[in-house]
Amino acid sequence: MGSRCLPCQAVFVPPRALCPRCDSSAMEWQRMDGRGKLVAFTCIAIGTPAMLKLGYGRENPYCTGVVELEEKARVVARIQGVDTRNPGTISVGMPLRVDFLREDGGSGSRTVLAFKPLTAG
Amino acid sequence: MRKKRKLSRGVALVGAGMSQFGMFRDRDSKDLFLEAFQAMIASVDKGLDPADIDAFYLGNYSNDFFVRQSHWGAILSDALGLVPRPATRTEGACASSALAFREGVFAIASGFYDAVLVGGVEDMSKGATEVVAEGLGMAAIPYERDVGFTFPGVFGTIATAYFDKFGASREHLMNVTIKSHDNAARNPKAQLSATLEDVMAAKKKRAESKGRTVPDWPDPKAFLRDPRANPVVAWPIHLFDCCPISDGACCLLLVGEELARNFTDDPLYVAGIGQASGRGLHASEDLTTFEATRYAAREAFDMAGIAADEVQFAEVHDCFSIAELLHIEDLGFFPAGHGYKAVEEGQTRLDGSRPINTSGGLKCKGHPVGATGAAQIFEVWTQLRGQAGERQVPGHPRLGAAQNLGGTGGTSTVTVLERR
Numbered sequence: 256m257g258s259r260c261l262p263c264q265a266v267f268v269p270p271r272a273l274c275p276r277c278d279s280s281a282m283e284w285q286r287m288d289g290r291g292k293l294v295a296f297t298c299i300a301i302g303t304p305a306m307l308k309l310g311y312g313r314e315n316p317y318c319t320g321v322v323e324l325e326e327k328a329r330v331v332a333r334i335q336g337v338d339t340r341n342p343g344t345i346s347v348g349m350p351l352r353v354d355f356l357r358e359d360g361g362s363g364s365r366t367v368l369a370f371k372p373l374t375a376g
Numbered sequence: 377m378r379k380k381r382k383l384s385r386g387v388a389l390v391g392a393g394m395s396q397f398g399m400f401r402d403r404d405s406k407d408l409f410l411e412a413f414q415a416m417i418a419s420v421d422k423g424l425d426p427a428d429i430d431a432f433y434l435g436n437y438s439n440d441f442f443v444r445q446s447h448w449g450a451i452l453s454d455a456l457g458l459v460p461r462p463a464t465r466t467e468g469a470c471a472s473s474a475l476a477f478r479e480g481v482f483a484i485a486s487g488f489y490d491a492v493l494v495g496g497v498e499d500m501s502k503g504a505t506e507v508v509a510e511g512l513g514m515a516a517i518p519y520e521r522d523v524g525f526t527f528p529g530v531f532g533t534i535a536t537a538y539f540d541k542f543g544a545s546r547e548h549l550m551n552v553t554i555k556s557h558d559n560a561a562r563n564p565k566a567q568l569s570a571t572l573e574d575v576m577a578a579k580k581k582r583a584e585s586k587g588r589t590v591p592d593w594p595d596p597k598a599f600l601r602d603p604r605a606n607p608v609v610a611w612p613i614h615l616f617d618c619c620p621i622s623d624g625a626c627c628l629l630l631v632g633e634e635l636a637r638n639f640t641d642d643p644l645y646v647a648g649i650g651q652a653s654g655r656g657l658h659a660s661e662d663l664t665t666f667e668a669t670r671y672a673a674r675e676a677f678d679m680a681g682i683a684a685d686e687v688q689f690a691e692v693h694d695c696f697s698i699a700e701l702l703h704i705e706d707l708g709f710f711p712a713g714h715g716y717k718a719v720e721e722g723q724t725r726l727d728g729s730r731p732i733n734t735s736g737g738l739k740c741k742g743h744p745v746g747a748t749g750a751a752q753i754f755e756v757w758t759q760l761r762g763q764a765g766e767r768q769v770p771g772h773p774r775l776g777a778a779q780n781l782g783g784t785g786g787t788s789t790v791t792v793l794e795r796r
Binding site for chain 1: 506509510513519520521522523524525526528529530532533534535536537540607608609610611612613656657658659660663
């Protein structure tokens with residue numbers, strides 16, 4: 256979910272209570288369709304403490320990236336279903352769809368925003 | 377809307393000193409700061425009576441986390457014998473002491489004080505690498521950290537955006553690293569004071585003495601391409617694209633412009649200062665530029681009444697090699713997308729048209745985060761006064777700049793110093 260500013264129609268994910276463009280606080284909820292494209296990415300070999308606990312590391316890097324949604328808002332997310340040991344196979348601009356993850360965030364289970372290639376099963 | 381800024385009283389830099397940068401098991405913030413303070417006093421040509429210091433501004437990011445002790449302004453003030461004069465700490469992540477410098481400039485420009493000590497310190501090496509990474513991560517944007525971004529990860533992401541937009545590659549990042557090592561080898565205070573050829577020779581010797589297969593790298597790029605020598609951290613960022621974990625301190629002495637000649641016949645003047653804030657990865661419309669750096673540069677250069685190309689050399693915030701490319705473009709030294717070509721052509725080398733990070737940069741001089749902003753200004757001071765020895769920028773430069781970044785672009789500052 257994101258928010259849409261009623262006066263200027265700008266869309267924000269995560270949602271904002273105050274529009275940084277026009278200072279309006281008149282916002283409505285906006286549901287995202289969950290499709291977008293990869294703007295930029297990285298494959299992390301030395302991860303955050305929470306990711307190391309989940310078993311990610313040098314031999315098993317994870318991918319994070321910036322995704323531009325069809326609604327034009329940009330989000331940061333985990334990118335699943337890509338070959339993180341061969342980052343050359345991952346390309347900027349590739350179409351993605353949302354694929355939420357449940358994982359242990361250190362203080363219990365949580366939902367993580369994730370995407371996978373549109374072509375993946 | 378943006379007006380040209382000016383100081384209501386001119387401010388001069390008349391003393392500067394830094395500690396050795398490195399990882400020191402047996403030296404804490406107080407030891408390092410005293411070393412920098414004594415070096416600063418020794419640098420004041422006509423002498424300084426510490427009793428003449430009116431106030432103290434200290435940049436420190438997170439000794440609270442790194443060594444479980446906060447309130448370093450007062451602690452160091454006591455150690456230096458400055459009590460009861462006021463001590464104020466500033467925090468702006470890796471730009472903490474650039475913010476202290478600005479506060480010092482404002483305090484003198486307002487006429488409130490005549491002489492101000494500006495310092496920066498960080499003591500990062502006492503904990504495990506994961507602890508340091510966690511401490512630095514506290515300056516990242518929570519939304520980004522929660523999906524698994526690390527600092528190298530953020531800069532790796534910026535690098536893929538830059539590569540995609542401008543056709544650059546990892547090979548171009550290597551050019552930045554090679555230059556940083558070449559410069560640092562001429563800087564005795566640098567943490568990694570060695571060329572990559574030196575690093576390669578040491579590794580070969582070590583393999584030989586341990587009876588292992590001696591690696592055969594024909595040149596520094598072959599070394600940097602070897603995943604065993606230079607492993608990936610957050611693709612395309614590898615180990616040698618990253619600054620080290622560092623301890624260090626730096627001290628600067630600012631005075632009212634009309635008082636400068638009481639301290640030295642060779643003062644430097646604060647020609648321009650700029651500071652701006654930026655946003656996170658997801659909120660940035662273009663990942664190949666730091667909005668805050670562009671704004672801070674415009675503000676500083678407008679205040680100095682100069683164009684970017686009049687700045688003869690600069691220290692820029694190269695926490696990761698890719699950041700140096702963005703910053704030399706955002707400062708206006710090279711057009712967008714041309715920074716990597718300029719580095720490849722040698723334009724940013726010591727003998728190039730626009731030397732960048734003559735100190736070795738954060739990559740090789742070291743990056744004790746709270747000390748970095750002040751230490752960049754220390755390098756500009758050293759160069760403008762012709763005291764940089766083997767790494768001296770030729771032609772007796774008159775204008776130099778320092779650009780300091782906090783977090784992943786949340787804070788950026790630009791300072792222009794001038795020799796008149």
